[in-house]
Amino acid sequence: MFGSLFTKIKKSLARTRDVFTGVVDLFRGRGKVDKVFLAELEKRLYLADVGGFAVGVIVDRVRQAFQDKEVSEDVQTFVKQQLREMLSDPSPGISYAPSGPTVVMIVGVNGSGKTTTIAKLAHRLKADGKKVLVAACDTYRAAAVEQLTVWCQRIDCDIVKNAQGSDPASVAHDACEKAKARGFDVAIVDTAGRLHTQAHLMRELEKIHKVVTRQVEGAPHETLMVLDATTGQNAVTQAEMFSKSVKCTGIVLTKLDGSAKGGAIFAIKQKVGLPVKYIGVGESMEDLEPFDPDSYVEALFS
Amino acid sequence: MFDGIQKGLREALGKLRGRGRLSAENIREGLREVRRAFLEADVNFNVTNDFIARVEEQAVGQDVLERVNPADQIVKIVFDELVGLMGPVDHKIPVFKDRPAILMMCGLQGAGKTTTCGKLALKLRDQGRRPLLVAADLQRPAAVDQLKVLGEQIKVPVFSEATSPVQVCKNAVAFAKQNSLDVIILDTAGRLQIDKELMDELNEIDRQVQPDHVYLVVDAMIGQEAVNVAKTFNDALTLNGTILTKLDGDARGGAALSIKAITGVQIKFIGVGEKLQALEEFRPESMASRIMGQGDLMGLVEKVQQIQSQVSEEDLKKQQEALEKGQFTLDDFRMHFQNIQKMGMKDMIGRMPGMAEMIPEGEDPEVALKRVQGMIDSMTKKERNDPDVIDAGRRRRIATGSGVQSHEVTQFLKQFDTVRALMKQMMSMSVWQRIKMVTGMTKMGAFNPGNEGMLKTKGNTGHRKSAKERAEERKKKKKKR
Ligand SMILES: Nc1nc2c(ncn2[C@@H]2O[C@H](COP(=O)(O)OP(=O)(O)OP(=O)(O)O)[C@@H](O)[C@H]2O)c(=O)[nH]1
Ligand SMILES: Nc1nc2c(ncn2[C@@H]2O[C@H](COP(=O)(O)OP(=O)(O)OP(=O)(O)O)[C@@H](O)[C@H]2O)c(=O)[nH]1
Ligand SMILES: [Mg+2]
Ligand SMILES: [Mg+2]
Numbered sequence: 217m218f219g220s221l222f223t224k225i226k227k228s229l230a231r232t233r234d235v236f237t238g239v240v241d242l243f244r245g246r247g248k249v250d251k252v253f254l255a256e257l258e259k260r261l262y263l264a265d266v267g268g269f270a271v272g273v274i275v276d277r278v279r280q281a282f283q284d285k286e287v288s289e290d291v292q293t294f295v296k297q298q299l300r301e302m303l304s305d306p307s308p309g310i311s312y313a314p315s316g317p318t319v320v321m322i323v324g325v326n327g328s329g330k331t332t333t334i335a336k337l338a339h340r341l342k343a344d345g346k347k348v349l350v351a352a353c354d355t356y357r358a359a360a361v362e363q364l365t366v367w368c369q370r371i372d373c374d375i376v377k378n379a380q381g382s383d384p385a386s387v388a389h390d391a392c393e394k395a396k397a398r399g400f401d402v403a404i405v406d407t408a409g410r411l412h413t414q415a416h417l418m419r420e421l422e423k424i425h426k427v428v429t430r431q432v433e434g435a436p437h438e439t440l441m442v443l444d445a446t447t448g449q450n451a452v453t454q455a456e457m458f459s460k461s462v463k464c465t466g467i468v469l470t471k472l473d474g475s476a477k478g479g480a481i482f483a484i485k486q487k488v489g490l491p492v493k494y495i496g497v498g499e500s501m502e503d504l505e506p507f508d509p510d511s512y513v514e515a516l517f518s
Numbered sequence: 519m520f521d522g523i524q525k526g527l528r529e530a531l532g533k534l535r536g537r538g539r540l541s542a543e544n545i546r547e548g549l550r551e552v553r554r555a556f557l558e559a560d561v562n563f564n565v566t567n568d569f570i571a572r573v574e575e576q577a578v579g580q581d582v583l584e585r586v587n588p589a590d591q592i593v594k595i596v597f598d599e600l601v602g603l604m605g606p607v608d609h610k611i612p613v614f615k616d617r618p619a620i621l622m623m624c625g626l627q628g629a630g631k632t633t634t635c636g637k638l639a640l641k642l643r644d645q646g647r648r649p650l651l652v653a654a655d656l657q658r659p660a661a662v663d664q665l666k667v668l669g670e671q672i673k674v675p676v677f678s679e680a681t682s683p684v685q686v687c688k689n690a691v692a693f694a695k696q697n698s699l700d701v702i703i704l705d706t707a708g709r710l711q712i713d714k715e716l717m718d719e720l721n722e723i724d725r726q727v728q729p730d731h732v733y734l735v736v737d738a739m740i741g742q743e744a745v746n747v748a749k750t751f752n753d754a755l756t757l758n759g760t761i762l763t764k765l766d767g768d769a770r771g772g773a774a775l776s777i778k779a780i781t782g783v784q785i786k787f788i789g790v791g792e793k794l795q796a797l798e799e800f801r802p803e804s805m806a807s808r809i810m811g812q813g814d815l816m817g818l819v820e821k822v823q824q825i826q827s828q829v830s831e832e833d834l835k836k837q838q839e840a841l842e843k844g845q846f847t848l849d850d851f852r853m854h855f856q857n858i859q860k861m862g863m864k865d866m867i868g869r870m871p872g873m874a875e876m877i878p879e880g881e882d883p884e885v886a887l888k889r890v891q892g893m894i895d896s897m898t899k900k901e902r903n904d905p906d907v908i909d910a911g912r913r914r915r916i917a918t919g920s921g922v923q924s925h926e927v928t929q930f931l932k933q934f935d936t937v938r939a940l941m942k943q944m945m946s947m948s949v950w951q952r953i954k955m956v957t958g959m960t961k962m963g964a965f966n967p968g969n970e971g972m973l974k975t976k977g978n979t980g981h982r983k984s985a986k987e988r989a990e991e992r993k994k995k996k997k998k999r
Contacts, residue, residue, distance in 0.1 A: 262563040265741035268554060326764060326792065327628025327737065357792070358667035359660045366659035380667075411767035446626060448560030448741025450769040471627065474710040476743040499627070499657075 249282040249291060257295070264516055266479035267449050270486065274298050296513050302482045303509040304491035307466075310341070310402070310438055317349075317395035318402045319428050319435035322468075323421060323458050324442035326409030329470035329496055331360065333442050334404050335367035336496065336504035342371065346401040351391030352377035353384040353424055354408035364406055371501055374400070384408065384420065385427045392431030405436070412457030425462045440493060442468045445478030455484045469507070470496030477516055527551050527589035540577045540588065548592050549574060559809045561772035562745045565779045573599055597806050604778050605802035609786055611642065611701070612730045618650070618694045620702045622729035624720055624755065626747060627708030629735045630763035630789055632661065635705040636668035637789065637797035642701050643674055650699040652690040653678035654723070655707035665705055672794055675699070683707070683719060687727045704729065711750035724755050731758040733786065736773055738765045744773035745780040752781045763789035765808075766796065774805045848902040851934065852894045892920035893930055905931055 247253065254275055261271045277298055282291050312318045320337070322330045331354070338348045350368055352375055354360035361377050368375040376391040388405055395403040407424060410417035428435045441464045443451055458464050469478045472495050484490050492507040531548040549570050556566040576595045612619040621638065623631040632655070639649040651669050653676060655661035662678045669676035675697075677690040687704055694702050706723070709716035724732065732755045734748060751757060760777055765788045774785050785800040894902065896919030901908050908916070908931060910924075917924040 259563055262557060263742045265560075265743075268557055325739065325767070327630060329628060357664075358671075359664035362660035362663045363658070370659075411764065413766070413768050444628065444737070444739075446737070446741060446743055446747075447739045448769070448772070449558055450560070450739045450767070451741075453768060471710075474626065474743070475712050475746055476741065480741070 247287055248284050249278065249287055250284065253287060254279055260517075261479065264477040264479035265448050265451075267452070267483045270302060270479075270482035273302075273486075292517075296517065299482065299513045299516065300509055303485055303512070306508050306510075307491065307493040307506040309493070309506055311465075312401075313432075313434055313437050317392070317400050317432055317435075318437045319392065319395070319405065319432050320402060321405045321407070321425065321428060321436040321439040321462065322442060323407050323439060323462060323464070324409065325411055325444075325454055328409065328442045328444045328447075329468075330354075330409065330442045331364055331367070331406055332499065333440075333468050333470060333494070333496055333504065334364070334406050335371060336501050337494070338368075338373045338402075338404055339371045339501040340504055341402050342373065347399065349374045349376065349391060349395050349398075349400040349403045351375075351388055351403060351405045353387045353391075354406050355380055355382045355384050355387065356408040360406075360408065367501075385423045388424045388427050389431060392428060392435070396432065403432075412454050412461075418457070418461045422461055436462075438466065438493075439464045440466050440468050441490070442470055443478070443480075443484075445469050445472045445495075446474060446476040447478070447480060449480060449483075451478075451480035452483045452487060455488045455490050459488055459490060464490055466491050466493035468492070468494045468496060468504075473497040473503070479516070527592055531588040531592065540580045540591070542574060542578050545574065545577055545588075545592065548589065552592070552596055555811060556772060556775075556809070559770035559772035559811065560741050560744070560776075561809065562742055562776035562780070565745070565776045568779070569599065569603075569775070593810070596810065600775065600806035600809060601802045604774060604785065604805055607784050607786060607800050607802065609799045611638075613647070613700070614730075618691070618700050618702050619731075620691065620704065620727060620729040622704040622706065622723065622727075622732045623735055623761075624706050624732065624751060625708060625735035626710060626737070627658075629708065629737045630761075631655075631708065631735045632664050632668070632705050633792065633794075634733075634735050634761055634763060634787075634789055634797070635665065635703045636672060636674075636794045638787075639669070639674045639703055640672045640794045641797055643672060647701050648699045649674050649701045649703055650690060650694045650697075651676045652687060652702060652704045654683045654686045654690075654704050656680070656683055656686070657707040661705075661707065668794065684722050684726055687723050691727060711747050717750070717754050721754055732756070733758065734760045734777075734783070736760055736762055736777065738762045738771045738773065738788075739767065739769040740773045744776045748777040748781050748783065752783055757781070757783045759784055759786035761785070761787045761789065762800070766790040770809055770811060771805060772809055774800075775809060848894050848897065848905055848934065851937065852891060852902075889920070889922060889926075890930060893917075893922060893927055896920040905934060 257278065258271055258275050261274060266274075274295065278291065278295060281294060285291075310318065310320060322334055324330050334350060338350055341348050350364060350373055352361045352364045354364070355378060358380075361380060365375060365377065367373075374394075376387060376394055378387050378390075384407065391403050391405065394400070405424065405428065407421060408417075410421065412418065425436065425439070439462050441455060441458045443454065447454070455464070455467065467481065467484065467490050469481060469492050472478060481492050485492075492509075492512075494504050495507050495512075497503045497505060527548050529551075531545065552573065553566055553570050556569065557563065561569070573592070573595050576599065577592060580591060611621065623635055625631050635651055639651055642649045651665055651674055653662040653665045655665075666676045666678070677686070677693050679686055679689060681689070683706065690702060690704070694700075704723070704727070706720060707716070709720070711717065723729075734751050734757050736744065736747070740747070748757075748760065760774075760783055762771060762774055762785055765771060778784060785805070788798050788800050790796045790798055893916055896916045897908075901912060901916075908927075913924050913927045917927050
């Protein structure tokens, strides 16, 4: 399952080596766990966007446990274990409503992959036998509705939409009504990309959230923030701000088929408490997979 | 979470003040702060280390001055080094007499290519050129529609056909020539730099259409991978520039430094919003401040410089002399804000010390300043040079002359006193401190990325407060009392 991603990341790592000569194979080198080794470990983690907070924690722990001891398998196992512990357990997927439609809201900054993720998720849930409805609540960006419409045709899925420029909350409202009336199992709400610093757009998002809450009991059952794995340390602020606004339940980490590792998820889990639920590994509808922390940590060091 | 590098630096280096020279040992702590700041700003790890080494080289051996905080000395070195590395920038877009210029956008998925195509087209159209947008992304659902909608918004033609990316681009060139359009903007599909097949496709377009400029569009939120992305695209296509998007957010944009340092490709423009007007020329000085987490220091410096260049040398000298003697007159004051008005910088008015006080709340700054100007114009030369001579009689005359109430004149003169005191104070500072003092008084929230306090309160970002926020503020105030 993680195979293709694994090889893709491996390939890109090879390129990374071309660019930065001197990246020794960390755990296979001889010598002691000394300053040089710790600096190299630090570098590896930083280059994966793990960020100062989590890098500091890991490097400190390794220093305390292995200072001046020989570099060995144990060190490698220890590092992976520490990283692994900073993440959550494997994703249980979507948590469904006990009865009535399950509403999944998708939020995130511009261009992170929300709309594509919705297509992938709808495709996946349909394969699980669910009846899925999609709400086109990005009424702002040029041809956003058309984009989602094309996807819905491809995966043969119902869509609720309105003209560009119309009120996104009212589209969400209509979708909830339709989901209830027509017995849909899942309604997935697409929203326009917005930067978390734009107060008025965050309020708009809260309004959509409120409408959904009012229309369907217990909704939204999932609010997933879509995060581009290429993002650096700003990812943590994104998670904080979106969570504050609409109480996110998890992250979808997209574009992991690229060369970036998305290491910000450690700090996000530690500081904001948000687990990664799915990963995006390509642009087609099959390219969504449940997050598996073990494979992820493995891939970081492959 | 982050206060900009200055605070940390001051803590680390404050004790050095006035003591000998900067040495590798005594600045180590300070440089660690710089490093931390850079990594937090997503400057590439290796680029950061190289940079720190350069700063150390520059700093070691410098005298530690009595009147300057050593932290500021380092900040200045970091700033200059950053500006030097990221600049200079040439914003010119090629133009030819006998054929259309061809620009090509490329980059990772979702970076902002299509939107930036629209922005560039609008910019060029406004410069009197005749752009053609070309929809060469046949991959993403509704990508062609997206470009068409944007083209319609700005009344720029969009060329599209359901052939192949290479073919569309080739045919677009012929179309532009037939219709005497003079600049062609190619919107290509997003792709990973490790996707060989799609990179080959770009190469093919490059070979067959031979764009005059190729721009890499990069999301400002990008992390450490920025260098690999830029390097690979540059190796494949020989980039002419980078466009950094989504800088309206609070990403610190370390990629600007990383990309330039690794590839030598300059950043040309920045995207600062979703609207098509939201494209600006890249300024290394602003970006340096941003990476340092210090707010838009140089934005202000630049504007001040502009003012100064408009004031003649002689005026400047006179003003300087007068200031040094503490004789800041109403004439100087008028010259000062006339210069500001010349630039039409309404927002500048609020930034200048003392100016903000002159403007009653809720009033248009320009109207308020016109009134002040009217009062000054109604004064005699003597009164302007020495406002202290203005008594009740003179006050009435000035009021009548400028059509205001007598008490408004009184009020203005009082405020002027404050400004004069401020100016005097500023004269005893270094330029750097002056800038800080000015910026310290400004509503710099919007330019102060990464400052969490700002994000939380939002009180001074100048946005309209919601009823809820206002109520909360009232509550807070009450508590204080
Ligand atoms: N390689 C790769 N590309 C992806 C992935 N997910 C999305 N994309 C691409 O990223 C680009 C942006 O995706 P969208 O789904 O339109 O992103 P969005 O968040 O809806 O964008 P806005 O609505 O404009 O904010 C598209 O070109 C997608 O094909 C992924 O997992 N891997
Ligand atoms: N806030 C902000 N959003 C931007 C900016 N530039 C682009 N965007 C948004 O980013 C998202 C992606 O922009 P696109 O222009 O579709 O990106 P693209 O690179 O063409 O995407 P693909 O073609 O899928 O690779 C959209 O939601 C845009 O509105 C910017 O400067 N600021
Ligand atoms: Mg979308
Ligand atoms: Mg595009």
